[in-house]
Amino acid sequence: MRDGDTDSYPATVVVQSFHANPPDWIGQCMESVRAWSQQAGFAYRFVGDELFDTLPDWVRAKTVGRPQVASDLARLNVLADLLDEGWESAVWLDADVLVFDPEGLSAALDLSDGYLLGREAWVQTDAKGRLRAPRGIHNALCAMRRGNPFLAFYRDAATRILARHNGPMVPQLIGPKFLKSLDNMLGLPATWAVNMASPRLLSDIAGGRGPALRLFNARSGNSPSALNLCLSYTGREVDDIAVDTNLIDVAIDRLLADFNRTFPC
Structure with missing residues (x-):
């Protein structure tokens, strides 16, 4: 709770979650978010597995394995709880988001519409092996200002979708898939500052150049200040790219050393 003289407290809190003993590279990502939070004058809060305590039993049962x-x-529940505590704004960033341009991220955090999500250009190959970069919207960044109507709507809609869904759980069902349908109709407020690194893009970042990186830069509305490094792909071969910790470590080193060379303005 935020008690006492609230003028002495930050107005914004940044929250992240991960289970115990994260991989070293996840720790590096979270540290980059902590450092950005401190530089921006925001509070920072970490939530462990108790994140899922905010869910009713039927949701946890239905999402086992997902x-x-x-x-x-x-x-969304955690963001709502934080706003109820009295924070003016609450910002969620996935634990696998690396911030390499903190000033750019702060400048892009525009909550004039009451909330903000992330935009992506996801570089992948199609059935004929050609590189494509479809644009989308994601919730690796999910920022909410107190009193905005979207948070309550999103929580209710997501709960209803899960309740109505039968059969195997679908990845991204209440995340990017749902948000993309809304974005197509409404044009949701979202920023390119937090983008997504596909396996193809990660490989080119680690190598310093390549067609996936060129396509990403061409398809992204603005250069990113942070990237989601897509933990869910680690330990797998995706799009002919072996996504292992060595690849991610090299990509992180390059981004932190000179992101302007990777993503020229």
Whole structure:
């Protein structure tokens, strides 16, 4: 709770979640978010597995084996709880988001519409092996200002979708898939500052150049200040790219050393 003289407290809190003993590179990502929070004058809060305590039993049962889907609803509950505590704004960033341009991220955090999500250009190959970068919207960044109507709507809609869904749980059902349908109709407030690194893009970032990186830069509305490094792909071969910790470590080092060379303005 925020008690006493609230003028002495930050107005914004940044929240992240992960289970115990994260991989080193996840720790590096979270530290970059902590450092950005401090530089921006925001409070920072970490939530462990108790994140999922915000969910009713039926949701947890229905999302067994799909923690990402459970997290898509749980993060909304946590953001609502933080705003109820008295914070003016609450910002969720996924634990696998690396901030490499803190000033740019702060400048992009525009909550004039009451909330803000992230935009992406997801670089992948199609059935014929050609590179494509479809644009989308994501909730790796999910920022909410107190009193905005979207948070209550999103929580209710996500809960209803899960309740009505039968059969195997679908990845991104109440995350990017649902948000994209809304964005197509409404044009949701979202920023390119927090973008997504696909396996193809990660490989080119680590190598310093490549067609996936060129396509990403061409398809993104603005250069990113942070990237979601897509934890869910680690330990797998995706799009002919072996996504391992070495690849991610090299990509992180390059981004932190000279992001302007990777993403020229």
